[in-house]
Amino acid sequence: MKSRISIPGAQEKPRRSIDPTFYLILPLLVLLIFFMVVPVFRIFALSFFDPDFTIKHYMKFFQAGIYLQILLRTLVISLMVSVCCLIAGYPVSYLMADVSPKTAKILIILVILPLWTGILVRTYAWMVLLGRQGLVNKLLIYLDLVAEPIKLLYTTKAVVLAMVQILLPLMILPLYATMKGIDRDLLKASKILGAGPLRTFWRIFLPLSTPGILAGFTLVFIISIAFFITPALVGGRKDIMIAMLIESQITTLLNWGFAAALSLILMTMTLIIIGLFHKFIGINRFVGSGDT
Amino acid sequence: MKKILSKRSRIVMTIIVAIGILAWHPILAGAEEGKTIVYNSSGGVVEQVVKKVFAEPFEQQTGIKVVFTAPVNFAKLKAMCESGNIEWDVTEIGPEDMIRGKERGYLEPIDYSIVDKSDFLPGLAHSHAVPAAFYSTVLAYNTKKFPAGKEPKSWADFWDVNKFPGPRSLPNFPYTMEIALMADGVSPDKVYPLDEERAWKSLDKIKPHVTAWWTMPAQPAQLLADGEVDMAAAFNGRITAIQKEGVPVALEWNQQVLLLAYNAVVKGAKNKDAAMKFLAFMVKPELQAEWVKMIPYPGPSKSMYELLSPELAKTLPTNPEFYKLGVVRNYQFWAENEERLMEKWNAWMLK
Numbered sequence: 304m305k306s307r308i309s310i311p312g313a314q315e316k317p318r319r320s321i322d323p324t325f326y327l328i329l330p331l332l333v334l335l336i337f338f339m340v341v342p343v344f345r346i347f348a349l350s351f352f353d354p355d356f357t358i359k360h361y362m363k364f365f366q367a368g369i370y371l372q373i374l375l376r377t378l379v380i381s382l383m384v385s386v387c388c389l390i391a392g393y394p395v396s397y398l399m400a401d402v403s404p405k406t407a408k409i410l411i412i413l414v415i416l417p418l419w420t421g422i423l424v425r426t427y428a429w430m431v432l433l434g435r436q437g438l439v440n441k442l443l444i445y446l447d448l449v450a451e452p453i454k455l456l457y458t459t460k461a462v463v464l465a466m467v468q469i470l471l472p473l474m475i476l477p478l479y480a481t482m483k484g485i486d487r488d489l490l491k492a493s494k495i496l497g498a499g500p501l502r503t504f505w506r507i508f509l510p511l512s513t514p515g516i517l518a519g520f521t522l523v524f525i526i527s528i529a530f531f532i533t534p535a536l537v538g539g540r541k542d543i544m545i546a547m548l549i550e551s552q553i554t555t556l557l558n559w560g561f562a563a564a565l566s567l568i569l570m571t572m573t574l575i576i577i578g579l580f581h582k583f584i585g586i587n588r589f590v591g592s593g594d595t
Numbered sequence: 596m597k598k599i600l601s602k603r604s605r606i607v608m609t610i611i612v613a614i615g616i617l618a619w620h621p622i623l624a625g626a627e628e629g630k631t632i633v634y635n636s637s638g639g640v641v642e643q644v645v646k647k648v649f650a651e652p653f654e655q656q657t658g659i660k661v662v663f664t665a666p667v668n669f670a671k672l673k674a675m676c677e678s679g680n681i682e683w684d685v686t687e688i689g690p691e692d693m694i695r696g697k698e699r700g701y702l703e704p705i706d707y708s709i710v711d712k713s714d715f716l717p718g719l720a721h722s723h724a725v726p727a728a729f730y731s732t733v734l735a736y737n738t739k740k741f742p743a744g745k746e747p748k749s750w751a752d753f754w755d756v757n758k759f760p761g762p763r764s765l766p767n768f769p770y771t772m773e774i775a776l777m778a779d780g781v782s783p784d785k786v787y788p789l790d791e792e793r794a795w796k797s798l799d800k801i802k803p804h805v806t807a808w809w810t811m812p813a814q815p816a817q818l819l820a821d822g823e824v825d826m827a828a829a830f831n832g833r834i835t836a837i838q839k840e841g842v843p844v845a846l847e848w849n850q851q852v853l854l855l856a857y858n859a860v861v862k863g864a865k866n867k868d869a870a871m872k873f874l875a876f877m878v879k880p881e882l883q884a885e886w887v888k889m890i891p892y893p894g895p896s897k898s899m900y901e902l903l904s905p906e907l908a909k910t911l912p913t914n915p916e917f918y919k920l921g922v923v924r925n926y927q928f929w930a931e932n933e934e935r936l937m938e939k940w941n942a943w944m945l946k
Contacts, residue, residue: 369942376945435762436822456823458808540767540808540944547810548941555768556934557669557691 343570350563360564370548374568377544379528380459380534384466388474388523389516391467394476396515400485411479414472421468426533429465430456433537461537470526470532474519481515482508514584521580525573545569620634631660632866632873635686638665641890648885649877656876659869669695670837672861675817676701681863684870687727689848690926691933693857697723698930703860703867710875715895716913724857725874731912732774732852733919735819735829738843750850753826754797756804761825763801764818767808767944769936770852770929772797773922774828777850783922795943808944818845832891835910848917854924855937856892887911 352362364370399410417425432438433455440452453463485508493503531546538544545565554561580586634650636642642663642879650661662681670690675681676699688696696702698784702723712720719726747759753774765771773786773796779797781790806824807813815829820842833848857879860870876882878895883901887893893913900908900915906913912921 350671367938369938369945372945430821434823454806535810540805541838543941545942551810553939556937557695558934572927 325365331497346563346566349560350567353560357593360561361568363561364564364568370565373543373548374545376530380462380542380544381524381530383459383463384470384527385474385520385524387463387467387472389520392471392474392519393516396475396482399475399479402480404491409417411477414475415467418472423532425469426465426536429461429468429537433464456537457539459539459542462534462542465533465537466530467525470523473522474524477518477522478512478515481512481518485511517580517584525576528572529569606711618848618931630658631662632684632869633662633664633682634684635664635667635875637687638663640924641687648882648889649873653873653876657869657872659872660815663853672696672701673699676862681861681865682750684863684864684866685858685860685873686859688724688857688859690855690857690924691930693724693859694926696859696931698865701862703862703864703870705860706871709871710878711911714878714880714898715827716897716915716918719855719895724859725878726895727856727858727877728890728894729853729855729911729913731831731848731854732770732828733831733834733912734826734846734847734850735815736826736847737761737819738844739820740825740843741794746847747826748846748847748849750774751780753828754778754801756801759778759826762806762823763804764807764815764827764829765801765805765825766815766828767810769933769940770924771828772936773852773924774850775801777922783850783920786922787925787928789925789928816844824826831910831912835891848912848914851912851917851921852924853912853918853921 351357353359360525395410395414399407399414430437434440435456437456439455440449441466443449444452484549487561488502489511491494493507494500498506528544529546531550534542534544535547546569549562549565549569552558552565577586612626634645636645645659650663654660664911667687667689669688672683672688672692675683688702693702704722705720705725708721710725713811715726734747734750734753737764738746741747741759747753747755752759765774772789772791775794775797776786776790777783777933778801779793781793806819807814808875809818809827812830815824815827816833816837818824819827819829819834820837820840829846831846834844838844858874860867860874864870871920879897880899881902883894884899887899887903888907891910893899893911895913897913897915903911912918
């Protein structure tokens with residue numbers, strides 16, 4: 304943000320003047336205060352008061368074992384999703400940054416297109432594909448690769464696969480923005496100095512694209528850890544994620560205090576990840592700006 | 596700045612808004628006290644049917660008008676009773692909330708000198724609520740895989756993976772312990788008090804054969820329709836619905852687990868007497884029969900079956916013939932133990 308140069312005494316009312324651009328964010332600010340900040344404080348209060356001050360909900364989380372196990376499970380699934388997104392998304396972004404602007408535009412549309420379909424719909428599509436009578440199993444049987452339908456649905460693999468498909472655009476877009484900002488002359492210079500294509504990639508391109516990798520990775524990871532509907536629908540009995548736990552505490556057990564504590568633990572983890580990211584890379588990388 | 600509205604049009608606007616608020620607010624909209632009751636329902640189709648089957652004839656007979664609000668919300672009931680500003684007279688209420696509501700003093704005791712419980716199915720007249728709608732967890736199966744003569748007839752058959760091979764689906768809730776006990780040979784009337792040890796042991800046996808643990812009521816019907824599983828514990832209404840669509844499934848009433856929702860009068864209701872009269876009116880067998888023709892969840896009446904066609908009667912869980920084969924969930928037990936068992940259940944799932 305631009306800061307104004309103020310010379311003491313030079314302006315008539317230096318303290319009262321508000322940057323006019325402030326009014327542009329005012330509606331959003333009001334919305335966020337009432338529907339984000341206030342509820343978060345309510346949740347905070349809910350997790351510590353019942354009705355007197357208590358830390359029993361947090362004690363329960365750390366003592367029962369099962370909850371830490373579910374948290375760990377959530378982190379492992381999110382990590383798998385982020386790694387798979389990176390592996391699948393990096394070449395696509397590379398291609399997008401390399402082709403003509405016209406082709407790049409078409410590719411961007413293709414990447415963004417799935418975002419316009421609801422998560423639930425895409426999850427159901429995976430159920431149709433991976434089911435016992437689903438397309439994949441039918442094809443495998445038709446090709447005589449298997450005799451009996453194999454179990455694809457209700458496994459951790461299905462959860463990861465479906466989540467990767469849903470979150471992939473969020474990996475590709477920041478990667479693309481970063482790669483687009485890489486000066487191609489550096490690659491030429493590297494080649495002129497005698498480095499082969501692999502060495503050029505490894506020593507020049509990859510390090511320069513690291514901010515994009517981290518931005519995409521963090522974004523996908525943060526959204527993954529709060530995923531609910533996909534693991535609930537395509538996961539097996541062991542694929543319990545923390546958001547599912549929160550849901551059951553709220554709707555079936557009516558234990559809102561514990562649900563609030565779980566939510567805060569999840570939020571704290573997210574904030575720590577974002578904080579680390581900001582410290583090392585800078586938060587504006589999320590919106591894809593190549594120049595920090 | 597120029598005024599957008601003239602003074603007169605502002606006054607008119609104010610009056611319109613005021614009338615709008617008055618008309619919208621159920622209490623203010625009604626006439627004098629005792630001539631109106633506020634019924635809080637889950638809204639939607641249920642509200643329409645309650646209005647048509649119960650509320651309109653009630654108004655004709657007694658002159659008491661029923662005003663509707665929605666949705667059913669325990670937090671709101673709690674807030675009302677704690678602030679003393681009681682907006683509802685009668686509310687639809689889930690079984691566990693009913694137990695909680697009764698224990699916290701949010702509900703009036705039912706006046707059974709007005710409400711006739713002699714026609715209720717046995718053991719259902721609760722001190723603080725009147726049964727409103729039953730549904731049931733039943734054994735449902737694919738009829739192509741298990742045709743007549745080879746079909747599973749009990750939870751013990753569901754557990755028998757050698758005689759009835761194929762993937763299965765069970766609810767991802769500790770309630771499944773009820774089913775596990777019956778599978779282990781406990782008769783429905785002996786399910787409660789729940790023998791937890793025995794239930795866990797029985798659950799261990801079926802665990803490897805359950806492909807999908809469902810969390811949403813629509814899931815088991817979908818799983819059966821897609822051929823994803825061959826057998827499931829599912830809600831009866833969902834199975835009847837897909838049967839009508841031509842899906843080859845059937846359900847077994849034997850050892851069904853009955854669940855129910857209630858109607859209750861809110862403590863300190865402004866129109867308590869009229870509210871009791873309305874509850875008494877709702878359980879009349881002829882009206883209960885009308886209700887169940889539109890909503891597949893029957894009320895507590897047993898004599899209404901004399902008024903129903905056999906086709907309809909055989910799709911209802913409270914049909915006296917099926918009712919005696921099942922167990923009604925003991926919500927008192929779950930209100931006290933659910934949280935503890937849910938934690939154990941989740942741990943068991945991860946094992």
